[in-house]
Amino acid sequence: DAKTTQPPSMDCAEGRAANLPCNHSTISGNEYVYWYRQIHSQGPQYIIHGLKNNETNEMASLIITEDRKSSTLILPHATLRDTAVYYCIGQDSNYQLIWGAGTKLIIKP
Amino acid sequence: DGGITQSPKYLFRKEGQNVTLSCEQNLNHDAMYWYRQDPGQGLRLIYYSQIVNDFQKGDIAEGYSVSREKKESFPLTVTSAQKNPTAFYLCASSPQSGQTGELFFGEGSRLTVL
Numbered sequence: 001d002a003k004t005t006q007p008p009s010m011d012c013a014e015g016r017a018a019n020l021p022c023n024h025s026t027i028s029g030n031e032y033v034y035w036y037r038q039i040h041s042q043g044p045q046y047i048i049h050g051l052k053n054n055e056t057n058e059m060a061s062l063i064i065t066e067d068r069k070s071s072t073l074i075l076p077h078a079t080l081r082d083t084a085v086y087y088c089i090g091q092d093s094n095y096q097l098i099w100g101a102g103t104k105l106i107i108k109p
Numbered sequence: 110d111g112g113i114t115q116s117p118k119y120l121f122r123k124e125g126q127n128v129t130l131s132c133e134q135n136l137n138h139d140a141m142y143w144y145r146q147d148p149g150q151g152l153r154l155i156y157y158s159q160i161v162n163d164f165q166k167g168d169i170a171e172g173y174s175v176s177r178e179k180k181e182s183f184p185l186t187v188t189s190a191q192k193n194p195t196a197f198y199l200c201a202s203s204p205q206s207g208q209t210g211e212l213f214f215g216e217g218s219r220l221t222v223l
Contacts, residue, residue, distance in 0.1 A: 036212075043113075043199055043214030044152070087151060096167065097212070099144075099151030 004033075004088045009104040018075040020103050022088030025069045031091045035062065035073050037084040038102070044087065047073065078107045111136050115200050115215035122187075122194070122222050130185045130218045132200035139205055141183035142212070145169060146197040155198075158183055187220060195222045 005023040012018040024033060034049040048055055048062045050071070055062040061074040075082055087102040113134045122128045134141065140159050144152040154167030158177040172191025177183050183202075187194045197219050201212045 041197070041217070041219075043201070043216050044212075045214070046211040049211075096154055096157070097152075099153070101149065101151050 003098065004090050004100050006086075006088050006100060006103045008101065009106070011106050011108055012075075012078050014080060014107050014109050015077055018078040018082065018105060018107070020073040020075075020086050020088075020105065021070065022072070023070045024088070024090055027068055027090055029068075033062070033064065033071050034087075034089040034091075034097060035060070036087045036089060037082075038087070039084045047086075078105075080107050080109065083107045113200060113202055113213055113215035115198075115218050117218060118216065120218060120220050122220065124222055125189045127189060128187050128194075128220065130187070130198055130200075130220070132183045132185065132215060134181055134183075134202045134213075136202055136204075136213060137180070138202035138213070139180070140203045141177065142201045142203075143167075143173070143175065143183070143185045144199040144201065146199060146217075152199060155185065194220055196220060 003026050032049050032051050035047040036044040038044040047059050048057055050062045050064050064071045083106055085102040085104050089097045092098055116131045142157040143155040145155055146152050153169050155173050156164055156167055156175040158164035161177055161180050164175050164177050172188055174186045197217050199217045200215045203212050
């Protein structure tokens with residue numbers, strides 16, 4: 001089963017790029033890495049997912065290392081509304097998502 | 110608007126009582142899920158259903174029950190057998206089973222046992 005490790009908290013200045021790291025050294029070759037975020041007391045929101053190639057969408061970019069043991073989520077121009085808990089998620093053998101405690105990202109004005 | 114609706118948003122219950130949380134989706138998704146979240150922690154899977162009239166236990170199914178009689182509905186009952194039911198409950202759906210895509214979440218139901 002894929003397990004992920006994230007720092008418990010991070011700060012970022014408004015307007016700067018927020019780079020959120022994630023270690024997933026036990027991930028296997030066919031397991032995706034997913035990123036979600038959760039604003040306080042709301043349902044989580046999907047951000048992006050990837051397998052081995054870097055991915056980009058309207059919300060963020062996902063950079064996965066060549067050995068697939070770690071990845072970085074990049075929010076290119078962070079705003080105050082990006083303050084949330086960000087989850088880097090792996091999968092178990094039944095392809096169900098395994099959620100850790102995430103990184104609490106605080107965007108400061 | 111398309112989405113997932115959970116009700117009630119807040120619920121109080123006395124010890125020993127069963128309570129049912131509602132989850133309805135109009136996204137025409139096949140798969141639906143129930144998660145539990147405790148303060149400062151990630152989500153834990155209670156039950157999931159990949160198709161109507163079928164469901165599977167997740168990691169923490171004890172003390173909970175579900176049904177999937179209709180594609181759009183997946184209610185969760187928290188029974189008196191659940192030892193520590195106070196938590197934030199989240200329902201989600203996805204277009205296909207296997208969670209190989211995006212999960213869509215409701216706004217959650219916060220259950221407090223008095």
